Amino acid sequence: MNGYRTALLTGASRGIGEAVAVALAEAGLDVALFARNESDLARVAGRVRAAGRDALVLAGDVTREEDVVRAVREAEARWGAIDVLVNNAGIGLFKPTWEVAADEWRRVLDVNLTGPFLFCKAVVPGMIARGRGQIVMISSDVGRRTIPDGAAYCASKFGLQALTEVLRKEVRAKGVKVGAILPGMTDTYFAGSVQGDPRKADWLKADDVARAVLAMVAAPPHAQIDEIMLHPMIQEY
Ligand SMILES: NC(=O)c1ccc[n+]([C@@H]2O[C@H](COP(=O)([O-])OP(=O)(O)OC[C@H]3O[C@@H](n4cnc5c(N)ncnc54)[C@H](OP(=O)(O)O)[C@@H]3O)[C@@H](O)[C@H]2O)c1
Known part of the structure; x- marks a missing residue:
């Protein structure tokens, strides 16, 4: 796809990440x-x-820089290059702001924002050197709007949007694309839920988000898709 041969995907063990892994392989x-x-x-x-x-x-x-650097080195050693980076790992935390423990706040910001920063920092220099590459951030629709009980989560995703937009401005002229996917409610294991729970039957499926990732990666060399926001038909926002 566009000559891209390799991808590194975080949060690849289940949910949206699993669907993206299979879609990229296919x-x-x-x-x-x-x-x-x-x-x-x-x-x-x-x-x-x-x-x-x-x-x-x-x-x-994703919060441990030594893990991030080791992973990027291993992938680059095996394939020579990482063409596509998908920053997908993330956690949710939903409770009134004043009930959020300082450690919970830090963990959400660390996983959802510092993690993507560390992976970009490790992968982008290689992409710049090759003059090509695609970074996809799995953000959230609450990276653009806020919800009660979502202080840490919304702050992390608003921050991720800022990182995405700054990085895009820094690397566009060097041939590297940076985009964000902003899903609404998606049926996964997110925030301690169970994928396939019948109460989430009408939510987006992980495959829906994976298709959005593929659409972004498939944009022709002269075009970049900045962001894709998607919601289930039943969601008001
Ligand atoms: N589900 C939704 O409604 C929804 C909506 C909008 C956006 N999103 C975003 O979509 C992304 C994927 O979430 P999901 O819905 O697929 O949830 P999920 O089923 O809970 O999957 C989360 C993934 O992140 C990984 N992860 C969590 N903490 C990590 C850490 N510290 N280091 C490395 N990996 C870590 C988990 O793997 P391990 O536990 O094995 O580390 C898992 O693979 C997240 O960024 C989330 O914010 C989800």
């Missing part, structure tokens, strides 16, 4: 899978290989 990319749960990653790697592509399991925490 589109012909080898996929490096980063998350903490190694056995879930091994299962997703099996699905990537079943689609005929190479899979690399990279166990780590």
Whole structure:
């Protein structure tokens, strides 16, 4: 796809990340899978290989710079380059602002904002050197609007939008594209829920978000898609 051959995807062990991993593999990319749960990653790697592509399991925490740097080095050593970076790992926390513990606040900002920053920092220099690449941030529709009980989560995703837009301005002229996907309610394991719960039957599916990622990556070389926001028909926003 666009000559892109390899991708590194965070939060690849389940939910949206699993769907993106399989979609990228079916589109012909080898996929490096980063998350903490190694056995879930091994299962997703099996699905990537079943689609005929190479899979690399990279166990780590997006908040730990040493894990991030090691993962990027491993993927680059195996394939020579990371053409596509998908920053998808994220956690939710929903409670009144004054009930959020300082450590909970820091963890949400760390995973959802510092994690993508660390991966961009590690991957972008290679993309600039090659004069090409695509970064996809899995943000949220609440990266553009706020909801009660969402102080830490909204702050993290508003921050991610800012990181996305700053980075886009920095690397556009160097041939590197930076875009964000902003989904509404999506049926995954997000915030302790269970994927496939019948109460979420009308929500977006992880595959819907994966299709948006593919559309962004598939934009022709002369065009970049800045963002895609998508919602289930039942959601008011
Ligand atoms: N579901 C929704 O309604 C919705 C809506 C808008 C945006 N989003 C965004 O979509 C993204 C994916 O979420 P999801 O809905 O697919 O949720 P999910 O099913 O809970 O998946 C979250 C993924 O992130 C990984 N992860 C969490 N903390 C991590 C850490 N510290 N280091 C590395 N990996 C970590 C998890 O893997 P491990 O536990 O194995 O580390 C898992 O693979 C998130 O950024 C979320 O904010 C979700």
